[in-house]
Amino acid sequence: MDEMAMILKVFRARKHGLSYSKGFSLIEVALALLLLGVFFIGTMVSQGELRAVDKRKQQAAIMPVIHQAMVTYLKVNHHLPCPDTDGDGRENRKISSGVSVCRKRSGTLPYLELSTPEKDVWGNAYYYQVNARAENKKYVNDMCQTASVFGQQGGMTVSNDLGYCPSVHIYYCNGCESVCPVLPGGTGSTGNGNGNGNGNGNGNGGNGGNGGNGGNGGNNSVCQTGNQIDLSAISTPPYMQLGTPPVGVDKAGDVTNSHKNLWLKDLSGNEVDNALVYVTVTFGADGAITWNKCQDAASTNQRENCDGDELFSETQGDNQDFLDSMTVLQAKQALIDIGAIK
């Protein structure tokens, strides 16, 4: 506005006869035009900056909408979607030995199935990456893997980690023996064994309340393992249950991330979360460049979001990325909300 004020001052000076000559000199006209030019260019630049800020604000407002769409998808389908690997807006899976797994761990957001926008405000697709074990038939239907939130069909895989405590009907992925309560009536030492005729010692869940059904030779463990486990209560997905690690505040893993969960760090490199089942990213104003070649993204932190490994980062600046993610606990909460966790 300073430039405009100067222009007006020149013209007012002419009007009030403060000039020594009649009419405008060429130099005065040139100066006025120059100032006008500076004024309009300045205005255009600031409007451009405003539009860029507006776009970032718009994108920031869209990310919670995407998150809600993911929660709804999980509640309706009892699993999360796999990445879209062919850009048609739908997830891509394949059948591996009868188990449905994700075709790839990364791709674009399956926007048609989520009813979310196809492109971000800069016109680029959303990057979508999931737990790497969602690609693996050994893990995707295993309750003791967080990849189980991507299990879509087929029976449950029973891993060595799984224990079932019949007296409280709870599945555990570690320490079942130490937390499974022994029913009144005792086990162990009375040890008169197979008196009730169940014989096989697995007690099939306290039928008729005879609890304990003793006789397993003084072994206080009443947890079932392996093929002892009665899977009839969970014969179809979702296989993610309360006992699926990480539980509570457990870390996904300090040295090796044993569950292949995704991690998020802040601008200073401090861990924000280490138990994410998926991360969705829009690469921001430099999205087209980033999609073309990750190494050309605007900063080290932004390259972290496109390099395909398990680590993601918060970013800042004109080209900042916008992220959405879901923790294991949020996934469990959605399944609890609909009564799918048994």
Ligand SMILES: [Ca+2]
């Ligand atoms: Ca697809």
Ligand SMILES: [Ca+2]
């Ligand atoms: Ca970016």
Ligand SMILES: [Ca+2]
């Ligand atoms: Ca990374």
